[in-house]
Amino acid sequence: MTRKQRRMSFILVGLALLATAAALVLSALSDSIVYFYSPTDLVEKKPKLDQRLRIGGLVKEGSRSYAPDGVTIRFVVTDTANDVTVSYKGVLPDLFREGQGVATEGRFGPGGVFVADEVLAKHDENYMPPEVAESLRKSGVWKGKEGQ
Amino acid sequence: MIAEAGQFALILAFVIALVQGTIPLAGAAKNNSRLMALAGTSAAVQFLCVLASFGCLMHAFIVSDFSVSNVAQNSHTLKPMLYKISGVWGNHEGSMLLWVTILALFGMAVAAFGNNLPDSLRARVLAIQGLIGAAFIAFILFTSNPFLRLDPAPLQGNGLNPILQDPGLAFHPPFLYLGYVGFSMAFSFAVAALIEGRVDPAWARWVRPWTLAAWCALTAGIALGSWWAYYELGWGGWWFWDPVENASFIPWLVGTALLHSAIVVEKRDALKSWTILLAILAFSMSLLGTFLVRSGVLTSVHAFATDPERGVFILALFLAVTGGALTLYAIRAPSLKGGGLFAPISREGALVLNNLLLTTGAAVVLLGTLYPLILDAVGGGKVSVGAPFFNATFVPLMVPALLACTVGAMLSWKRADLAGVLGRLKAAALAALFVVLLIVWRKGTGDVLAALALGVAAWLIVGSAVEIAERIALFRGPLTQSLSRAAGLPRAAWGMAVAHGALGILVIGITASSAWRVEMIQLMKPGETVSAGGYTLTFSGAVPIKGPNYEGIQGQFTVTRDGNEVTVLRPEKRRYPAEGDSTTEAGILTTIGGDLYAVLGDPSENEAWSTRIYFNPLVAWIWAGALFMALGGMISLTDRRLRVGAPKRASKHAVASAE
Numbered sequence: 001m002t003r004k005q006r007r008m009s010f011i012l013v014g015l016a017l018l019a020t021a022a023a024l025v026l027s028a029l030s031d032s033i034v035y036f037y038s039p040t041d042l043v044e045k046k047p048k049l050d051q052r053l054r055i056g057g058l059v060k061e062g063s064r065s066y067a068p069d070g071v072t073i074r075f076v077v078t079d080t081a082n083d084v085t086v087s088y089k090g091v092l093p094d095l096f097r098e099g100q101g102v103a104t105e106g107r108f109g110p111g112g113v114f115v116a117d118e119v120l121a122k123h124d125e126n127y128m129p130p131e132v133a134e135s136l137r138k139s140g141v142w143k144g145k146e147g148q
Numbered sequence: 149m150i151a152e153a154g155q156f157a158l159i160l161a162f163v164i165a166l167v168q169g170t171i172p173l174a175g176a177a178k179n180n181s182r183l184m185a186l187a188g189t190s191a192a193v194q195f196l197c198v199l200a201s202f203g204c205l206m207h208a209f210i211v212s213d214f215s216v217s218n219v220a221q222n223s224h225t226l227k228p229m230l231y232k233i234s235g236v237w238g239n240h241e242g243s244m245l246l247w248v249t250i251l252a253l254f255g256m257a258v259a260a261f262g263n264n265l266p267d268s269l270r271a272r273v274l275a276i277q278g279l280i281g282a283a284f285i286a287f288i289l290f291t292s293n294p295f296l297r298l299d300p301a302p303l304q305g306n307g308l309n310p311i312l313q314d315p316g317l318a319f320h321p322p323f324l325y326l327g328y329v330g331f332s333m334a335f336s337f338a339v340a341a342l343i344e345g346r347v348d349p350a351w352a353r354w355v356r357p358w359t360l361a362a363w364c365a366l367t368a369g370i371a372l373g374s375w376w377a378y379y380e381l382g383w384g385g386w387w388f389w390d391p392v393e394n395a396s397f398i399p400w401l402v403g404t405a406l407l408h409s410a411i412v413v414e415k416r417d418a419l420k421s422w423t424i425l426l427a428i429l430a431f432s433m434s435l436l437g438t439f440l441v442r443s444g445v446l447t448s449v450h451a452f453a454t455d456p457e458r459g460v461f462i463l464a465l466f467l468a469v470t471g472g473a474l475t476l477y478a479i480r481a482p483s484l485k486g487g488g489l490f491a492p493i494s495r496e497g498a499l500v501l502n503n504l505l506l507t508t509g510a511a512v513v514l515l516g517t518l519y520p521l522i523l524d525a526v527g528g529g530k531v532s533v534g535a536p537f538f539n540a541t542f543v544p545l546m547v548p549a550l551l552a553c554t555v556g557a558m559l560s561w562k563r564a565d566l567a568g569v570l571g572r573l574k575a576a577a578l579a580a581l582f583v584v585l586l587i588v589w590r591k592g593t594g595d596v597l598a599a600l601a602l603g604v605a606a607w608l609i610v611g612s613a614v615e616i617a618e619r620i621a622l623f624r625g626p627l628t629q630s631l632s633r634a635a636g637l638p639r640a641a642w643g644m645a646v647a648h649g650a651l652g653i654l655v656i657g658i659t660a661s662s663a664w665r666v667e668m669i670q671l672m673k674p675g676e677t678v679s680a681g682g683y684t685l686t687f688s689g690a691v692p693i694k695g696p697n698y699e700g701i702q703g704q705f706t707v708t709r710d711g712n713e714v715t716v717l718r719p720e721k722r723r724y725p726a727e728g729d730s731t732t733e734a735g736i737l738t739t740i741g742g743d744l745y746a747v748l749g750d751p752s753e754n755e756a757w758s759t760r761i762y763f764n765p766l767v768a769w770i771w772a773g774a775l776f777m778a779l780g781g782m783i784s785l786t787d788r789r790l791r792v793g794a795p796k797r798a799s800k801h802a803v804a805s806a807e
Binding site: 006014018032034035054070118134 | 500512529533536730753758760
């Protein structure tokens with residue numbers, strides 16, 4: 001096998017791998033990425049409710065409560081214009097606070113309650129999930145540093 | 149005063165790094181040995197200056213000098229000493245100073261051990277290191293000065309985020325940085341070689357130990373981080389495919405590819421320009437990772453104190469370093485002469501396949517990590533890309549890599565007998581088949597993917613054992629002969645077998661803990677019990693506790709197995725008054741068979757508490773596997789062939805068995 005042929009065979013294997021990877025990526029991107037919605041986006045854009053969504057905003061003051069089973073937590077995510085009720089079965093992150101930013105991921109269940117299986121709260125005073133920060137800035141609720 | 153000294157030392161280091169980055173380059177171009185000799189001296193002095201600066205910052209933290217703004221914002225007098233020290237790099241400014249300190253340490257190591265390098269190569273490598281150092285010191289001085297004073301000084305500091313008050317902070321970032329920054333060595337050697345226009349096996353013998361050392365540190369750093377994220381609640385478990393986690397994983401993947409391709413350069417004098425490209429990419433990905441972590445452009449559960457302005461500086465640095473190196477590569481790489489020929493079925497061919505799969509995997513992870521940014525930039529909306537994406541793309545790419553790993557390790561150089569090697573791997577294939585059938589029989593066909601994954605693990609582990617057994621001719625002669633052969637086997641062979649086998653351990657841990665995890669959430673009153681993983685947990689209530697700088701509530705679960713008490717798990721909810729934050733600490737019983745993991749939730753009526761109990765089967769194997777991989781790397785590092793500066797000398801026997 002000459003040097004040229006050898007090089008060609010490796011390039012072909014490489015291209016085949018890249019094509020496989022591209023196919024995997026494209027199919028995965030259509031199935032498994034999750035779009036972010038603020039409570040107002042949900043009202044305006046009306047996403048299909050059976051898909052997995054990420055919803056974020058501020059945790060409404062005084063909205064955190066336990067469901068009758070004693071372990072499912074409910075709270076309201078708001079951007080002050082609109083609200084969404086979220087239920088989450090589990091232990092909330094330590095920095096989850098009423099009146100502060102939160103991002104949740106899950107699906108809508110029966111009765112219009114968003115059933116989250118993941119709750120991300122900010123980790124320190126200087127951090128707010130970027131998409132939450134931007135949607136809050138848009139609705140004029142929060143005036144953090146530009147671009148943060 | 150000491151803070152000013154620290155800043156002064158850093159400015160001095162900046163100036164010296166500039167000298168180190170320019171004059172030796174000119175010296176190498178003019179073949180002036182006096183100018184080139186400046187490289188070593190300045191690298192040593194630069195390291196001492198940066199170290200002094202780092203020491204000054206550490207001093208400020210230890211004595212709680214709150215007139216230094218950084219200390220006031222991130223420390224507190226009541227904080228335990230371990231966290232005062234690790235708090236130095238628990239913030240952005242300090243962690244960048246640690247970054248630069250490690251960079252300077254590597255530079256000095258080349259200066260100290262590089263006496264047998266050609267003068268011009270040594271001068272150029274140190275100069276590139278100096279330029280990188282100068283850029284990062286400038287970054288610290290101009291955007292993130294850790295020595296800024298506060299006037300008037302506050303009486304007390306704000307304290308460190310309690311989540312970071314953990315032994316994990318003391319070890320995870322330094323190891324990670326040793327890895328990230330260690331790849332700067334491969335980068336500097338690559339750029340120096342491009343300037344020289346020459347890459348030879350001697351060059352690879354130099355690059356490989358540095359890459360290997362950096363890779364070991366990065367592997368250990370990622371493993372420690374993964375373990376920390378596992379026991380710390382709210383970080384998504386041992387691996388979350390979070391952007392910050394991916395930021396460390398991409399350089400690891402590229403670094404692993406580099407590690408393997410450098411072997412081909414060293415042994416066969418082939419794949420040179422590809423190896424150079426990987427060396428450039430490995431460090432570029434480290435810089436990109438630093439940018440992603442520091443800028444906060446992506447939503448992460450691990451984001452701390454991010455600042456977009458600083459992000460822009462690092463992005464510019466990344467573009468300059470990567471762009472410059474790739475331009476140089478484009479100009480010079482075609483002139484690098486290719487070396488030994490080889491057939492597709494050969495050790496070289498297998499290593500090429502390894503490289504293609506690893507780099508494609510790295511590209512997929514990179515794409516998934518950056519996709520939200522790309523889509524947002526073109527106005528496609530806000531998205532998040534999580535585990536489902538990576539499981540669907542990355543895992544299918546790694547399966548062939550794992551399967552080929554065992555075969556490739558046994559192929560001979562140049563041209564190999566695939567059928568013969570597969571025949572010798574019969575034992576590994578049978579073991580894999582046995583494991584798959586056993587799991588399907590015990591767990592049913594619903595777990596067939598997990599069964600196949602465990603089969604792959606058996607293939608890796610038994611395959612590595614077969615590889616060693618073949619080399620020492622076990623069972624084919626007297627045992628004493630095999631033992632003496634084992635002693636004579638190059639350390640690199642042992643290292644490879646250990647690392648490849650460890651990969652199997654890692655796969656077992658990942659598979660079992662993902663497929664057969666048990667999770668229970670319930671309200672428990674004192675005296676009530678739950679069972680998980682063969683253990684019975686009895687809740688005996690919650691009591692108040694008091695720590696050095698926190699107070700809290702501790703739940704108590706008595707764990708029994710077959711009626712015998714095993715231990716008492718004490719998950720806690722802590723409140724740190726200085727920082728005004730609370731944390732939840734899990735109670736964990738770690739065994740080889742699996743982890744029992746208890747979390748105390750919130751109180752309910754009648755002394756009942758919401759509790760979460762998990763059983764994570766074989767989860768500790770994940771970190772054991774990763775650490776054994778790092779151990780394999782270290783064993784390989786002790787190979788006399790790679791010993792930096794050692795003359796190439798080995799007994800005839802060792803040479804024969806190394807081939």
